[in-house]
Amino acid sequence: KQFVEKITAMEEDFAQWYTDVVKQADLVDYGPVRGSMIIRPYGYAIWENIRDILDAKIKETGHENMYFPLFIPESMLQKEKDHIEGFAPEVAWVTHGGDEELQERLVVRPTSEVLFAEHYGKIIHSYRDLPKLYNQWSNVVRWEKTTRPFLRSLEFLWQEGHTCHATDEDAAEETRQMLDVYASLFEDYMAIPVLKGRKTAKEKFAGAKYTLTIESLMHDGKALQAGTSHHLGTGFAEAFDIRFSDEAGELQPVHQTSWGFTTRSIGAMIMVHGDNRGLVIPPKIASKQVMIVPVAQHKEGVLDKAYQLKTRLSDIARVDIDASDKSPGWKFNEYEMKGIPIRLEIGPKDIEQGHAVLVRRDTGEKIFAAMEDLETKILELLEDIQINLFEKAKNHREDKTSIAKTMTEFKNSLENNPGFIKAMWCGEQTCEEKIKEETSATSRCIPFEQEKVSDTCVYCSKPAQQQVYWAKAY
Amino acid sequence: KQFVEKITAMEEDFAQWYTDVVKQADLVDYGPVRGSMIIRPYGYAIWENIRDILDAKIKETGHENMYFPLFIPESMLQKEKDHIEGFAPEVAWVTHGGDEELQERLVVRPTSEVLFAEHYGKIIHSYRDLPKLYNQWSNVVRWEKTTRPFLRSLEFLWQEGHTCHATDEDAAEETRQMLDVYASLFEDYMAIPVLKGRKTAKEKFAGAKYTLTIESLMHDGKALQAGTSHHLGTGFAEAFDIRFSDEAGELQPVHQTSWGFTTRSIGAMIMVHGDNRGLVIPPKIASKQVMIVPVAQHKEGVLDKAYQLKTRLSDIARVDIDASDKSPGWKFNEYEMKGIPIRLEIGPKDIEQGHAVLVRRDTGEKIFAAMEDLETKILELLEDIQINLFEKAKNHREDKTSIAKTMTEFKNSLENNPGFIKAMWCGEQTCEEKIKEETSATSRCIPFEQEKVSDTCVYCSKPAQQQVYWAKAY
Ligand SMILES: [Zn+2]
C-alpha cells in the first residue's frame, strides 16, 4: 500500500516517522533559514482552531489581548539577571537598521516579560489598577541548535499571558488557574491527558519564583512539556520598579505571573495520536471532520448526491468533499494520512440501498448509516472518537508509567518500558543532576497529586521530600 | 470641560490632535525602541474585529492561511532586483544568533514575496496545481525614519495574500477581486469611502507589473492609501523559477498577485471619523457598541437595573457597563473620547418613567427610549450611525475634491481647499515628478472611473492620456 512507502513505521524509527508524517500530511515545509518552518494550510488550520478555543478561554477568564513590539533593547533585557542569563545564549540580534549600524543592539523577542514589565511600570500606580490581566498572540525567536518542526524551531507561534496582582496569593491563584485552562484545552479538546505539577528549581523558568507545568507522554515513551504557567514573584517588579500604593498608601511591588502555550502543542498531538497510517486528529480541533469520497463518481447521480450530502451535513460538522479524478483508493489513503476523523463513502449501491458508509479513522471501523440517520450517527461518532482517543492515550500513559524505588529499577524501567517514572526525591539538586547525567531522564514535575512510593530518595537514599515524575523528554 | 484640556483641537494642530487621541483614548503606548508601538487592549480589540471580518472574506474567496518564517536570507531577497532596491534601505538586519556571527545576514521580513515565491517554486508543477491562493497574518518590520502610531511604525501587523495563476487574465481578476474586498471592508464596515484606481508606474510596488489601490481622504484633507493589490506579472516567477507545465506540456511561468491590509487602517479610521471630543468608532467594528452609565448609582435599584439591561442587551449588541465610583460626567467624557457609538444612561427618574436615555456619539442627539423598545431602538441607531458616518465622510471628501486644469488652479486648490485634485496627465513621469517637487502632492491613483476634466496635461499642456487624483498624502 502506498502509505507504507511514504511513512516509516514508528516502531522502526520514531523520529523518522514523525518527520515523514508532518511532511506527508502536508502540515509544514522547511523554511530557507536552517531550523525555520513554513506552516502549510492544513497545519495552520489546526493551529487556528486551537488558538480560537484558547483565546475564548483566556477572554472568559477576564484577560485582554494586546500587542507588544518584536524588538527589545539589549539593556532592557539585562535588567533582570536570571532572565538574561537564561535567554542570552539563544537570542537573535539585530545590529543594523537600513544602512546604519544601531547604537544599541536589539534582541528579537524570545519572550516578552521585560516589555510587559516596563509597560506595567508605567501604567500601574494604585491598588485600584490591579489586577492587570494581559495576553499577547505573537511569534517568538529562539536560536536553537537542533530543531524539529513544531517541537523545536527557530521561530514559533504562541500566546504569552502576563499579569500583575496585589498579593502573592492572587498571583498564585492566577498561575494555577491558567495551568488549569491549558490542561482543559489539552484534555477536553486535544484529547491528550496531562500530569499537573510544579517544576523543580532547576527546571523552572529563568526569573520565576516557581513554574507550574502540564506534562504529556508521547507514543515513544518520551515526555513533552505541554504548557507552563509561572509565578514570577516580585523579581521583575523590583527590577522594573512596578509598584503600587496599597490601601494604606504604602508602596508595594506587584506580584506577577506569566504563562505560555505554543505551536509545539501540534507536535504533541501528532506524537500522541498518530499511527503508521499517518495523523489522527481529534474531532474538536480537526479543520475537516468528515471527508466525503464519492465512489464510482462517473455514474449518474453519485456526484449530485455527494454534493447534496456536503451541503446538508455542513450544518452539523466541518465537511469537505474530494471530487477530483483521483481513485477512491488514493483518496482513502490520503485522508487517512491526514487524520480526518470520519470518511464518508457514497456510491451507486449505497444510494440504491439508501445509506452511506462511515469509516472511523481511529479504529478503522465501517458503519452503514441510513440516509435519514446521518446527522445523528456522525455527531455520535465524532464524540465517540474524541473520547476514544483520550482513553487510548490515557491507557498508553498508564502502561508506560513505572515506579522506581532504586536506581536499578529506574534504569530498568527506562530501558524496558520507557515512559514516566514515579520516584521519590530528597529535594537536592545534586541528585537531580546525577540522575540526568546517568540516565538522561529529567525531572518532569512534582505532581500536585503526590503518591508516596517509598520513604527514601531514589538516588541518595536520604529521607524523601516529594514524589517526582521523571522521563526522557522532547 | 475636561476633554478640551486633554485633546488639542484639530483645527489648531491636526498632528497633535491625532497624537492626543491615540494616547488619550488608550489605543497605543510607545515601545522602548524608537518608532515602535504597543497596541493597548482597546486598540487591539478594534484590530481583532477588523481582522476577523477580513479573514472571513479572504476565506470566502477561496484563500487559505499559512505562516512563513520571519527571517529572509540576504541572498534570497536579492533575487528580484526591483524588489531588493525598493526594500533594502528600510530593513532590519540580524547578524548574530546566540554568541555566533551568522555566515549570511538575515532580513527581518518587510514583506514576504520572496518567501512565498521560493515555496511556490517547490510546490507548483502542473496547471492542475493552479491557482494557488495563500494568505498570511503576521508582523512585518520597516526601518522608517519618521514614525507615527498606526500610520508609519517600525513594525506593524497585517495580512499579505500571495497567489499564483495560469494566465495573466486570471491574475488580473484576482488583483481586482481583492481590491474590491478591501474596498468593501473600508466602506461597508469602517464607514470610509474610497477611490479605486491604479497607481502610476512611479508609485507602484517594487517588483510589480502594476498596483491597484484604494485611497481615502482624512479630515485634514490629506490622502491615505488604504490598501493595495499588486499584479506581479511573471517577474518573481522568472527570478524564482516558478513554472508549470500547461495542458500542452509546455513549461510556463506562473502569473502572480499580492495584496496587503495593515494596522494603518486604524489610523485612517481615527482621522476620518474622529472629532475634537476624541474617537468616533463605526458600530460594526466597535469592540463596545453600547456603554451603560448608571446615574445616581448609589440610589436603590439603579445598579440592579443597569446590570439587568447589560445582560438583556448583550443578546443584540456588544454592551459594557461602567459602575465604578467615578462621576457620570467623567464617564460621559471618557466614553465619548473612546468613541463608543451609543451611551445608555439610566437613573432613578428614568426607571420611574420606564425609559432609558440613549446618546449618539456621532451627533450628540439624546433619545428617550421606552424600556420595551430598547432592542429595536438600539439596533436602529447602530445602523443609522454606521450610515451617517459613511455619508459624512463621503460629503467631506466631495467638498474637498477640486478640479484643476492648470497648475495655478492646482496650487490654489491645495492652498485653499486641501484634498483630492482631479487633473489630467500626459502619462510622462517627469510631469509627475515636477508636480511633486512644486506642490508636494503625489499621484494617488488613476481612477477606474475616468472623468475627462480637460484635454491637456495639467503640467506640460501636452495631450492628456488619463485623469489622475492628486493629493498630499500620509
Ligand atoms: Zn537525593
Ligand SMILES: [Zn+2]
Ligand atoms: Zn505632462
